[in-house]
Amino acid sequence: MVFANKPIRSAEADTGIDLSDPIKVRHAIRSGVFTEFTNTVAHGYVQGNLVILPAEFSAAFRDFCERNPRPCPLLGVSECGIPHIPSLASDMDLRTDVGGYRIFRDGIAITTTRSIEDDWRDDLVAFVLGCSFSFEQELMNEGITLRHIVEKNVSPMYVTKVDNVPAGPFGGKLVVSMRGLRPADAIRAVEITSQFPKFHGAPVHMGKPELIGIDLDRPYGGHGLTALHDDELPVFWACGATSQLAIETAKLPFAITHSKAHMVVTDLKAETFAKSFGTS
Amino acid sequence: MVFANKPIRSAEADTGIDLSDPIKVRHAIRSGVFTEFTNTVAHGYVQGNLVILPAEFSAAFRDFCERNPRPCPLLGVSECGIPHIPSLASDMDLRTDVGGYRIFRDGIAITTTRSIEDDWRDDLVAFVLGCSFSFEQELMNEGITLRHIVEKNVSPMYVTKVDNVPAGPFGGKLVVSMRGLRPADAIRAVEITSQFPKFHGAPVHMGKPELIGIDLDRPYGGHGLTALHDDELPVFWACGATSQLAIETAKLPFAITHSKAHMVVTDLKAETFAKSFGTS
Numbered sequence: 001m002v003f004a005n006k007p008i009r010s011a012e013a014d015t016g017i018d019l020s021d022p023i024k025v026r027h028a029i030r031s032g033v034f035t036e037f038t039n040t041v042a043h044g045y046v047q048g049n050l051v052i053l054p055a056e057f058s059a060a061f062r063d064f065c066e067r068n069p070r071p072c073p074l075l076g077v078s079e080c081g082i083p084h085i086p087s088l089a090s091d092m093d094l095r096t097d098v099g100g101y102r103i104f105r106d107g108i109a110i111t112t113t114r115s116i117e118d119d120w121r122d123d124l125v126a127f128v129l130g131c132s133f134s135f136e137q138e139l140m141n142e143g144i145t146l147r148h149i150v151e152k153n154v155s156p157m158y159v160t161k162v163d164n165v166p167a168g169p170f171g172g173k174l175v176v177s178m179r180g181l182r183p184a185d186a187i188r189a190v191e192i193t194s195q196f197p198k199f200h201g202a203p204v205h206m207g208k209p210e211l212i213g214i215d216l217d218r219p220y221g222g223h224g225l226t227a228l229h230d231d232e233l234p235v236f237w238a239c240g241a242t243s244q245l246a247i248e249t250a251k252l253p254f255a256i257t258h259s260k261a262h263m264v265v266t267d268l269k270a271e272t273f274a275k276s277f278g279t280s
Numbered sequence: 281m282v283f284a285n286k287p288i289r290s291a292e293a294d295t296g297i298d299l300s301d302p303i304k305v306r307h308a309i310r311s312g313v314f315t316e317f318t319n320t321v322a323h324g325y326v327q328g329n330l331v332i333l334p335a336e337f338s339a340a341f342r343d344f345c346e347r348n349p350r351p352c353p354l355l356g357v358s359e360c361g362i363p364h365i366p367s368l369a370s371d372m373d374l375r376t377d378v379g380g381y382r383i384f385r386d387g388i389a390i391t392t393t394r395s396i397e398d399d400w401r402d403d404l405v406a407f408v409l410g411c412s413f414s415f416e417q418e419l420m421n422e423g424i425t426l427r428h429i430v431e432k433n434v435s436p437m438y439v440t441k442v443d444n445v446p447a448g449p450f451g452g453k454l455v456v457s458m459r460g461l462r463p464a465d466a467i468r469a470v471e472i473t474s475q476f477p478k479f480h481g482a483p484v485h486m487g488k489p490e491l492i493g494i495d496l497d498r499p500y501g502g503h504g505l506t507a508l509h510d511d512e513l514p515v516f517w518a519c520g521a522t523s524q525l526a527i528e529t530a531k532l533p534f535a536i537t538h539s540k541a542h543m544v545v546t547d548l549k550a551e552t553f554a555k556s557f558g559t560s
Contacts, residue, residue, distance in 0.1 A: 183485045190470040191482055202471055205463045207487045207513045233487045 020044075022089065022265045026097040029265075032114070035099060037261035039154055043137040046199075046270050047263035048075050048088070048128035049240030050098055051247070052116075052256040055080045058125040060168025064246060065129065067165040071174055071242035073130035073198045075266070081122040088266040094126050100259030102244070107251035109244075112259050119256060129240045131263050132177050134199040134270045138192055144185045147232075154261040155179050157220045157241050161213025162204075164242065172249035175220060176204060176212075177239040180232035189235060195274045205236040212236070220245075221260045300324075302369065302545045306377040309545075312394070315379060317541035319434055323417040326479075326550050327543040328355050328368070328408035329520030330378055331527070332396075332536040335360045338405040340448025344526060345409065347445040351454055351522035353410035353478045355546070361402040368546040374406050380539030382524070387531035392539050399536060409520045411543050412457050414479040414550045418472055424465045427512075434541045435459050437500045437521050441493025442484075444522065452529035455500060456484060456492075457519040460512035469515060475554045485516040492516070500525075501540050 017028050019041040028034035038047055053061055058080070065072040076085040083094040095117045102109045103119060113119075132155065136146055148155050155177045162174040181189055186206055194202035205212050216234060221241060228234060247255045258264065271277060297308050299321040308314035318327055333341055338360075345352040356365040363374040375397045382389045383399060393399075412435065416426055428435050435457045442454040461469055466486055474482035485492050496514060501521060508514060527535045538544065551557060 183487055183491065187470050187482050187484070187486065190467050191474045194471045203467050206467065207463055208511065211463065211511055231488065231491055 022267050023091065025265050026089065026092060029099045030093070030096045035114075037154055038099065038263045038265055039133045039136065039149065039261060040152075042265050044270055045134075046075065046088075046266045046268040046273065047131045047133040048266060049131050049243060050094065050101075050256075050258040050264050051127040051129065051243050052094070052124050053127070053247075053252065054121075054254055055123045055125050057169070057252060058127075060170060061127065061243075063167035064164070064170035065127065065243075067167055068174075068242065069197070070200055070204060070238035071164070071240060073200065075128045075130055075198060075268075077128075078126040080125050083120055083124075083126060085126065085128060088128060088264070088268060090267070092264075092266070094264070095120050098258050098264055099262035102257045102259050104247055104252060104255040104257070106253055107248045109248075116256055124256075127243075128264050128266070129243060130198045130200060131240050132200055132237050133263055134273070135193050135196050138196070138270060139189055142188060142192055144181065144188060147180055147229075157239050157260075158209070158214045158216075158218070158236070159220045159245065160205075160236075164246065169250035169252065170246040172242070172246045174204070175239045175242040175245050176214075176236040177241075178209075178216075179235050179237075180228045181235050182231050183233055186233050186235045193237065195276060196270075197275070198273050199270070200238045200240075203235050203237050207233050209234055209236070302547050303371065305545045306369065306372060309379045310373070310376045315394075317434055318379065318543045318545055319413045319416065319541060320429065320432075322545050324550055325414075326355065326368075326546045326548040326553065327411045327413040328546060329411050329523060330374065330381075330536075330538040330544050331407040331409065331523050332374070332404050333407070333527075333532065334401075334534055335403050335405050337449070337532060338407075341407065341450060341523075343447035344444070344450035345407070345523075347447055348454075348522065349477070350480055350484060350518035351444070351520060353480065355408045355410055355478060355548075357408075358406040360405050363400055363404075363406060365406065365408060368408060368544070368548060370547070372544075372546070374544070375400050378538050378544055379542035382537045382539050384527055384532060384535040384537070386533055387528045389528075396536055404536075407523075408544050408546070409523060410478045410480060411520050412480055412517050413543055414553070415473050415476050418476070418550060419469055422468060422472055424461065424469060427460055427509075437519050437540075438489070438494045438496075438498070438516070439500045439525065440485075440516075444526065449530035449532065450526045452522070452526045454484070455519045455522040455525050456494075456516040457521075458489075458496075458514050458516050460508045461515050462511050463513055466513050466515050473517065475556060476550075477555070478553050479550070480518045480520075483515050483517050487513050489514055489516070
């Protein structure tokens with residue numbers, strides 16, 4: 001099986017900006033200089049999924065996250081009407097500092113935009129949820145090759161047949177991201193990512209995609225992976241895109257999320273989220 | 281594929297002895313009352329592989345263990361000529377307290393016996409190496425079903441094509457034990473066993489047995505598993521039987537080991553070997 005790749009360019013070569021610095025990345029996004037996916041920038045810093053909802057749904061969504069911590073680990077929540085979460089990055093403006101936004105009406109993504117300054121409202125609450133981009137650098141630091149990165153792609157996502165634990169209008173199916181890894185690397189990846197529950201933790205599944213209702217030829221959200229190699233296992237992690245599918249399933253009257261692979265880039269160091277951090 | 285099973289009986293029902301107590305297990309072995317495999321007794325206590333060699337080979341064998349810690353994690357070494365390792369169990373006599381011994385001459389297993397009192401020599405050194413039986417109870421405590429236990433069998437072993445790091449005359453191929461686990465259980469098993477490097481640590485491989493030279497229909501040492509279920513992955517751990525194959529490969533003039541699944545039963549609590557023990 002072969003998927004269509006959407007190539008991403010080497011961002012630094014294009015912009016001349018030091019894209020290892022999360023502040024510079026956000027400023028470059030805000031000014032429109034940097035428009036690429038964020039999985040190759042600000043390595044070592046926490047990235048997150050963005051979900052913005054009317055306040056009337058925020059309590060139920062928070063419950064949904066807490067009941068489904070593998071796909072939706074909460075990193076931060078804004079005050080109502082405030083497009084900032086200072087604990088994640090003091091200068092971050094959630095209306096301009098994400099490279100792509102999806103705007104939903106009645107559960108349907110009606111448009112994708114590069115700014116939500118005109119869409120922000122005083123009754124909105126912003127949630128940032130952990131993202132697997134935060135552990136990918138940890139895997140690479142341990143010598144694990146992530147082929148989708150080598151191929152300048154993003155990891156594909158799939159909708160499983162696994163039901164989330166519902167909360168209010170939110171429910172739906174678990175979405176997962178997939179990486180093709182050689183077995184020894186898959187085992188190391190379990191050991192490493194189990195240290196990071198805020199970035200989805202250990203995989204939820206590996207091998208045998210059909211057992212959780214996945215056809216590898218049918219990714220969710222438009223990004224596939226070139227065919228798995230014969231020496232690779234498909235390894236599946238719970239994915240924050242679960243929250244976007246929950247918004248669609250709930251037919252929420254209004255919501256905004258990030259657009260795939262354009263994540264919230266924070267100033268938090270990923271390594272400090274390791275369960276063993278500071279103990280050795 | 282279907283393997284021949286050697287059924288093992290419920291030991292306690294036969295003997296009337298409390299076989300959860302490692303001291304009573306050893307005494308029952310010594311007196312000939314208990315003759316079964318040790319994987320269903322003294323749960324929660326460390327069990328080990330036994331390797332007894334002439335002292336002239338002990339330095340090289342110790343190097344071999346230290347260079348290959350996944351299959352051969354050292355738990356204890358006797359003094360030369362002394363068939364006791366008090367740090368493992370104060371009353372243990374390594375000549376009588378193991379349920380089966382294999383005696384090797386020139387690398388060939390010439391006999392299996394229930395006592396080595398007549399074979400012990402003043403120039404022999406005994407090594408005890410970690411064993412996967414020690415982590416099986418930890419897995420079951422976490423709710424993971426080990427089908428070979430349910431089926432009253434022992435886990436099958438396989439010779440891989442993976443070379444050990446040689447030391448003196450010792451080398452040969454890595455031997456692994458295999459358990460068939462559902463993917464979510466396989467992931468949990470990686471997390472749990474990675475906490476126990478002295479019991480072989482995390483698996484070395486899963487799925488795709490052919491990649492490490494394994495044909496599941498050709499186990500080593502005589503014990504197979506009934507066919508893998510469709511929802512199971514084969515999960516492979518480095519195995520202490522690697523040391524027996526190394527003795528065969530080295531054509532050592534004389535050696536004694538335990539006989540498969542008749543392990544050294546120690547008084548050490550398995551849980552105290554967890555990397556995280558005492559830190560939480």
